[in-house]
Amino acid sequence: MIYFTRGMISMQKQYWLFKSEPQTFSIQDLMAAPHQKTLWEGVRNFQANRMMLTMQVGDLGFFYHSSCKTPGIVGVVRVCRAAIPDPSAMDPSSPYFDQRSSQAQPRFWCVQVELESIFPKIIALSELRANPHLQGMRLLARGSRLSITPVTSQEWLMIDKMA
DNA sequence: GCCAACGTTGGC
């Protein structure tokens, strides 16, 4: 799928998966947030964090609930603001505070996302694992712990059909 | 630049 930004540059839309522990921030919390938007703060793994730098406004992501009774995908978010320095890294009162971050030299970034949809029922991790078309999915890779992973367009369409 | 120790993630 091709789309246009700023009237000039055409780019491929990218797809992502955002993990969150529902006890910390659930998709219901996002629904209740002002304008149903949130900064995706607190990602402190460099590999995962760097992915936010490559995100573009309009990119779509699955919202994944982790570390809970039934881990799985619960809905879709849309990137509505490109990466900015993660304010929580510069906030001493935040649990995500990072001593080595500064405005001049940010180490961590965050995009803003808005709620796109909540699935009528969760697509459980076990269902994803059981789907032969998703065997190569980054989320399912052995030992995968990244809180943000890329999703291919084929995987996106397949999972969207499962919803 | 290696690598052991340590901390964290996250499914089960």
Added chain:
DNA sequence: GCCAACGTTGGC
């Protein structure tokens, strides 16, 4: 709560 897997730190 266990534990495998992985990332980060810091001594050398």
